[in-house]
Amino acid sequence: MPKRILFDIDDTLFPTTEFAELARRNAIRAMIEMGMRKSENELHAMLMAIIAEKGSNYPNHFNVLCARLKEKRPARFVAAAVGAYHNTKTSIQPFPAVPSTLLSLREAGHKIYVATNGEATKQWDKLIRLQIALFFEDVFVSEELGEEKGPSFFRKVVKRLGAKPGDCVMVGDREDADIIPAKAVGMHTIRMKTGRHAAAKSSAEFQANDFRDIPKIIKGL
């Protein structure tokens, strides 16, 4: 029977953690290339401290970094860092076989959706750059739903879909944000063992290492 399949984005559809780290490294290397006289590791430690303080969605990490270094003319370093960061972000690639698997799920008659935490524009930007945005019937983002993923978020989504929870499947990497709350509202759950929480335990109904395992799991439901 056709299912409504919801996918998390970050570390489920593409290696977000890896790309974020590469983007930060590339930004720092670009600042050094522009003449900043600090070591890569020193700058990386400062940047990570700023991200921890300000949050990852704060838009001026590199301005703060230059201010802390008492850089009087920061423009060249900020431009180099932001440019290199965006270049890396522009080159995000999905996990292997994500686009083809999504297409095959659609062709099998299922409807596919996104359920993600974050800012709506940023999450759409990722789907567009991964070239899979148009595959989804709809995209549910915490910013637009007014709350982060939890039982109430998934209850709203199931209601909007006009579906029974048992006809819905949540696919994600996070035990706390994806598996536990989706299970709590009666959805099927598939936990992807990808990203920085790959080794964590999970109470999910199914687990998968590879995106290509999903169609078989769905077929068995």
Added chain:
Amino acid sequence: MPKRILFDIDDTLFPTTEFAELARRNAIRAMIEMGMRKSENELHAMLMAIIAEKGSNYPNHFNVLCARLKEKRPARFVAAAVGAYHNTKTSIQPFPAVPSTLLSLREAGHKIYVATNGEATKQWDKLIRLQIALFFEDVFVSEELGEEKGPSFFRKVVKRLGAKPGDCVMVGDREDADIIPAKAVGMHTIRMKTGRHAAAKSSAEFQANDFRDIPKIIKGL
């Protein structure tokens, strides 16, 4: 004798006007690709009106566009537009022979600089993307100097360089911002017949259609 040669950026080092128009067109096409049911020309006219109202450095043109279209869930369109705009911006290319000519001027013993109106980070971003940022001894941006290009701007620059005005050369496309004020403080002037003001008359000491003409002009000073 070695000169201090100052270069404008926009429409002098690269075809800014062309790229800005292409970026806007690509942004609009990306919105349509994401499902916006308006014609390209209609959206273009709306966007140009918003840019005229808010200024070109306003950061939320596409949010305003979606608001005017009463788009209830604008994130996908804003993400598509901003992404396509930035992709185009990322691919800016210098006018023919700009990098090689700048290098040959350096090798001939001249010192080269930038003198530009705009926001410092945005202007540095352009130099970095054109891969010529490191060729310049320094970059003078109106935001950092506290005023737009005019006689007072160029007087400050000449003073900072510790040079005589007659040993300085301004190269730019704009009669009002580049040629008239640089001449007023006694600098040599070369007017590039490029960009959207290419056909305008000029009082510059020299005019050039091609960047490769600059070394010969400088040699004759």
